[in-house]
Amino acid sequence: MTPEDMDLLAALGRARAGLKVETDKHYVVESRLAPLARREGYPSIETLLAALRAKREERLIWAVVEALTVNETAFFRDRDTFAFLRDVAMPELSRRRKDGSVRIWSAACSTGQEIYSLAIAAEEARGLEPGVRFEFFASDLSERCLEKAQSGLYTQFEVQRGLPIRLLIKHFENQDETWAISPRIRQTVRWRRINLTSDLTGMGVFDLVMLRNVLPGLDPSVRAKVVESMAARLTEDGLLVLGETESLAGVTEALRPLPGRPGLFARDPAFRAAAA
Amino acid sequence: MKTCLVVDDSRVIRKVARRALEDIGFEIAEAADGMEALAWCRAAMPDAVLLDWNMPVMNGLEFLQRLRQEPGGDAPVVVFCTVENRVDNIRLALDTGADEYIMKPFDGEIIAAKFAEAGLL
Structure with a gap:
């Protein structure tokens, strides 16, 4: 992913859900977006982001924002x-x-x-x-x-x-x-x-x-x-x-x-x- | 340092369990069946036993019954670690004197969580 890709994701995450996306942590973002790209039928994260830019489709934007969230959890944690x-x-x-x-x-x-x-x-x-x-x-x-x-x-x-x-x-x-x-x-x-x-x-x-x-x-x-x-x-x-x-x-x-x-x-x- | 006896007829499982338990500070002894495990316990009662169910010579359930009848045999915390995941069997293990129960496959995180739950960490 390019710095422009990371900036786009950081801006989307912040604007839509107040998320903090650290633009230097490519590997974290890639690990979260790769499963989404597969589910949505894109061959790579880059093509997913290209589609995001081209279509500006709300459903896809929210799918990306959701994928950026941390979902780690467990029963009776703490x-x-x-x-x-x-x-x-x-x-x-x-x-x-x-x-x-x-x-x-x-x-x-x-x-x-x-x-x-x-x-x-x-x-x-x-x-x-x-x-x-x-x-x-x-x-x-x-x-x-x-x-x-x-x-x-x-x-x-x-x-x-x-x-x-x-x-x-x-x-x-x-x-x-x-x-x-x-x-x-x-x-x-x-x-x-x-x-x-x-x-x-x-x-x-x-x-x-x-x-x-x-x-x-x-x-x-x-x-x-x-x-x-x-x-x-x-x-x-x-x-x-x-x-x-x-x-x-x-x-x-x-x-x-x-x-x-x-x-x-x-x-x-x-x-x-x-x-x- | 707390001691844990790992009882499993699979050398691979014993090795994986040993690594996970050493990571959380246990000193490990190993036994390949219930009879061998009983001999270990008679020589030196461990703080914990990680126990498979299905093993040759003496299975885990019989070992547990006999362990609890030994002098000092009520002391070790026993955590079953087995492919048996039927609720009836889990209940039987608990009624026989097991303290916690791990269903295979497992990883180090599950071992640490279960040992914490059993008050060992």
């Missing part, structure tokens, strides 16, 4: 975080929402492992208020990821990355080497294609929003906007969950880290004290 959500945050939120519902959103759900991990964690949590309903929402920019996520079907490799064996045999069924999440859990999740840089006010509010490992892939100019947009979608005592190594220092003052809980952020000081 085990300590999920243990905290299951043992502390979910019971606490259920006590606060007596007779209501706890709304949970995986905002960049990729292929679904994250939202299903949250749904399984809620199933496994103890001490939940019996009258409280847990509602799960999942969104992603990528239609392909959402399709796979909604299918609830995973390879044997995928289910062995992060999913303890007891949870696997309790919540999945297998046919040969394909594992399907139980229909009961799959049906608790509502799905939607969402661009996180767009207006999210129609989403309603959530008690727990997960946005793990998304911010590093965003252009610095849109990070604060996306985080503040997420913060605005949180209930007063809600939690934002990032990756355990992620920080909001210098990004926003809207949320504060939970002491001793890497990657967890809240706006309510009382929740922070309860979690400590």
